[in-house]
Amino acid sequence: MPRYQGLSYWFDSLGEPLVVRPRLPGPLDVDVCIVGGGFTGLWTARSLLRAQPDLRVVVLEAEVCGFGASGRNGGWASALFAASPGRLARLHGLEAMHRMRRAMQASIDEIDKAVGEEGIDCGFARDGTVVLARDEAQLAKATLELAEARELGIPEDDLRWLGPGELRDYLDASRALGATFTPHCAAIHPGRLVRGLARAVERLGGTVHEGTPVLEVVPGSPGPVSRRPFVRTPAGPVQADVVVLATEAFTCLLPGQRRRLAPVYSLVVATEPIPPEVFQQLTRRGRPTFSDYRNVLVYGQFTTEGRVVFGGRGAPYHFGSRIAPRYDQDQRVHQGIHRALVELFPALAQTRVTHRWGGAVGIPRDWHSSVGYDPRTGLAWAGGYAGDGVTTTNLAGRTLADLVLRRESDLTTLCWVGHRSPDWEPEPLRFLGINAGLLAARLADRLERLSGRPSVLSSLVARLAGHA
């Protein structure tokens, strides 16, 4: 379907025709109804069906599986969690932070194992992440991050310093004074992963309906006149024992959920395939993902086709948490992202950009992702990944399966289970606050480039973004 092909470079390179699945034909009764066919919904369905093959599981997707962030992201399957290790340690204790960190790292292995088991060719390459320090201010931030990591007991094997000489092998970027390196990230083709997962769910006996928007989620109620939860759709209600909300940034469009998560846009470009000799010059270490220590986040990966996919924040938050296809395109922001890429790798100056797209990430008010299940209402949820969801969704799916099937496990006692983020402020405060934060990040970058020192604004931005 051409409409979906243009969604992202990933949807344009699925390597198979995009066949849209049939809509829900009418009312239904199931054990588990999952709302949203992205990574969260599909990992949850897969985990449930593997644990209990006779479970009746239906996934209801408004558009096509992968239509949301799962089919549009930067393809970093990293161990990054929305709240930083330092913040997790302060909120939940050191041991809880380390357990969460290890669970995230293990989830990358789980993705690797799953793509092998399901025969999903998503170019999984666990070559780590390089975060460059490209001026004195960025160097100070890298040094601080390393010092904090050692203080928290995070070993060198997980995060270490690369001096300029060693760095050149990993990434030949301009103005690099050095970098931090973590091996805990795989570059993947998220489009192939999400479409492959939908097929895996069907093979396991689950049902996936595309083109099926859920109009309302109605919680169940306990007590003498108990009621099961159900969802309303254009084809009628779907009754279930458990309803899983897996709608991430779109959650705010559901009745009663407007202030749960703020949709903030991240925009991306993909280049044409770069000549092998240029590729060789940029990296000799496989396909590491990369970024730097600026305040307005940028992220990149080298694809199996030899393209560079490079994205960044910087697009404004839209009043009233609006999400619309027109926000996927913003010429000013796309041009800025392209300029940043060429500035990073001058060898790409003549390389054409072939794809431009964007999508919304779901930001919780306290930048703390969560997963949970309330047996009294029959509602389960996971999300608020704040742009770090490719791996976290796998952990979410496995955790939700344990919670819903009432199995106590190492996963169900992790510190994000049952966490509840506060709601965002009503408008216009939400609009003013989020856009002021974005502006502060841009300003901090400008000041730091000029002064060579971390600005006060940048620690404010880090605090706002859950890193401090």
Ligand SMILES: Cc1cc2nc3c(=O)[nH]c(=O)nc-3n(C[C@H](O)[C@H](O)[C@H](O)COP(=O)(O)OP(=O)(O)OC[C@H]3O[C@@H](n4cnc5c(N)ncnc54)[C@H](O)[C@@H]3O)c2cc1C
């Ligand atoms: C541009 C961009 C770059 C990113 N880069 C990275 C990265 O490199 N690494 C990383 O870890 N994370 C990244 N992220 C974040 C990551 O992609 C997400 O956190 C993750 O994909 C969330 O998965 P999900 O299934 O929870 O949500 P989604 O993938 O958004 O899926 C939600 C689904 O629910 C459907 N839906 C919504 N409302 C309804 C409804 N009412 N009824 C039925 N269906 C509905 C939507 O159509 C959608 O398909 C990025 C995100 C974006 C936008």
